[in-house]
Amino acid sequence: MDTNSSITEKRIGDVADLAGQIGPHTELKPGNIDKAFATLTALYALKGYELIRGNPADGAAAYYAMRWDMVKVLPTLDAARAFLAQIGGAA
Known part of the structure; x- marks a missing residue:
């Protein structure tokens, strides 16, 4: 078994887990805004x-x-989450 593929699969699973933690119904409290921002980043x-x-x-x-040359202003973290979904990311 290739150990590199299992590491990659684990990392992809971790990202999917993180995406699930900040779903569209996650209440953004002051304590978890930084975590949600880091995950979205x-x-x-x-x-x-x-x-x-x-x-x-x-x-x-x-x-x-x-x-590249594009900058999109997103007024809130919820808007950032919605734009991520629009560009095909897991939000």
Whole structure:
């Protein structure tokens, strides 16, 4: 048995587990927003995008999905989750 394939399968399973933890009905409380953001960042990376968060000190923290020349402003983490689903990611 190839050990590399089992590692890859485990990592893919871990990402799917993480995606399930922040499903569309997950209530975003202050304690789990950072975790949800980190998970979404990883899921965006799997689709070839970068997800970054604006500075909350500048007002409402917006999120930005970036790929090549495109920047999409996402006003909330829920909007970031919806856009991930739109681009074919697991959200």
